Amino acid sequence: MxxxxxxxxxxxxxxxxxxxxxxxxxxxxxxxxxxxxxxxxxxxxxxxxxxxxxxxxxxxxxxxxACALTRVRPADDDPVALAEWVDAERAKRRLVYELGELKLPIPAWFDRPGGLGFDLLSSTRDAVTTGHADGIVTLDLAESDDARREQRRIDMGEPYRTLLGHFRHEVGHFYFPLLVDDDATRAAARALFGDETEDYQAALDRHYRDGPPDDWAAEHVSAYATMHPSEDWAETFAHVLHLHDTLQTAASYGLRVEGPAGRPDLHAEPIDPEAGGLRAELSDWLGLTYALNAINRSLGFDDLYPFVLTGPVVDKLAFVDGVIARGATVRSV
Known part of the structure; x- marks a missing residue:
């Protein structure tokens, strides 16, 4: 930002x-x-x-x-959901802002079938499942409640769960067919993430029955990313948006971190400064996250950035970043 x-x-x-x-x-x-x-x-x-x-x-x-993209919002006689709607729209505005900064096309639901839209629904009256289908992102507004969202985060063993994170993940599903739309790009995506046409329900049942593999962090940005290739893509897409937004914010406020005192070159993974794109940005990113995590620990909080970026994860992040950059320059929707 x-x-x-x-x-x-x-x-x-x-x-x-x-x-x-x-x-x-x-x-x-x-x-x-x-x-x-x-x-x-x-x-x-x-x-x-x-x-x-x-x-x-x-x-x-x-x-x-941003508000025009909301297809369904809470009823006027649901004061709890209306209050949650305020927080959800605030997060969605930030999402739409970032999509614009990345110059991604935003075809809208009211302009074309399969265009992007949002159903912001309250689960206080009916069951709601957060997800994406045919361009429509559905959000359970209960995610706006800090206590309930934190309990879900703990129950699901997630290190990170936010409204903005949900939106970034779900639009990742939306952008997959827009950005991965030719044979060569699709083959490259499948080499990294797996075949997105695999049986989704079977993968979902397996994930919630057996959980993620013990070594999931070696090749995935989150445990949920192991569930299905489509979820791996969406989690990675969301993470690329996390990186870009945070780095833009840091740069806008003149925040630069060289690394721990006496160790400006200390990084979890080798960084090639000539690589360009996201790989080059990771040098700034890792130094910033080390500092932010250390500050949080000094205040008695958990790490602000509880992720480890291994080589295979960086490869996936760089691929998604690359197709986003290409999609911003060569596609018109």
């Missing part, structure tokens, strides 16, 4: 701000210009009053580029 300043007084402001705390100017995110704009006579998103959305819309009374 880039840093932003108020166009009136120059104060540091943040992506989600609706008002500048110094001069009181109203703020809105211009999705076309990709900047926060200050002013009153602008077309605010129709969800500004309902959920505090700070996006600007194409016209007065319409939705912004």
């Amino acid at each position: 880039r840093s932003f300043t108020c166009g009136v007084c120059g104060q540091l402001v943040f992506f989600d701000n609706t008002v500048c705390l110094r001069c009181g100017s109203s703020l809105g995110f211009d999705w076309d210009a990709r900047e926060l704009r200050a002013g009153a006579d602008v077309p605010w998103c129709a969800n500004r009053a309902a959920i505090g959305c700070n996006g600007l819309a194409p016209s007065f009374g319409s939705f912004c580029a």
Whole structure:
């Protein structure tokens, strides 16, 4: 995430701000210009009053580029779900922002069959399964509740679970057929992740019956990634988005970490500075995560970044990063 300043007084402001705390100017995110704009006579998103959305819309009374992607949202008579909806849309706005930064196409559900859309549903009344099907990402809004999400994280043995992480994972499924759409790319993807046409239900049953293999961390970014090649892709895709967003944020705030004192070259895996792309960025990434984990431990918290990037995992991350970069430059949707 880039840093932003108020166009009136120059104060540091943040992506989600609706008002500048110094001069009181109203703020809105211009999705076309990709900047926060200050002013009153602008077309605010129709969800500004309902959920505090700070996006600007194409016209007065319409939705912004992020909110327009929501196909189903909670009912007005469900106050708990409405509160959770606020958090879910905040995370989704950040996702849509990052997809734009990566210049990925965002075909919308209301423009074409199979386009990207979001059903944000409450499981307080009916069962909801978070997932993706035919372009539609479904999210159980219970994931907005910190206590419930943390309990699920513990129950499922996950080191990391966030609303934004869910969105990144599910859009990974959406982008697979858009980015891996020719024989050569598909063959390369299968060489790394496996055959995505394998029986999904059988793999799901096996995963929840037997659990991940003991050595899953040697070749997978998470235990869940071992369940099926499609989940390995989605988990890796989400991780690439984690990396890009965090590195952009660090760069925007001038945060640079050389590594532990006296050991600026200390890394878990050999880094080739001439490799280019994500492999080259990992040098900055690993130094940053070492420092952040050490700071968290000093405060008595668990590691902020509880992952180990082995050689095979880096190969997968680099592949996904490469097809994202190619998809941003050679595809039109």
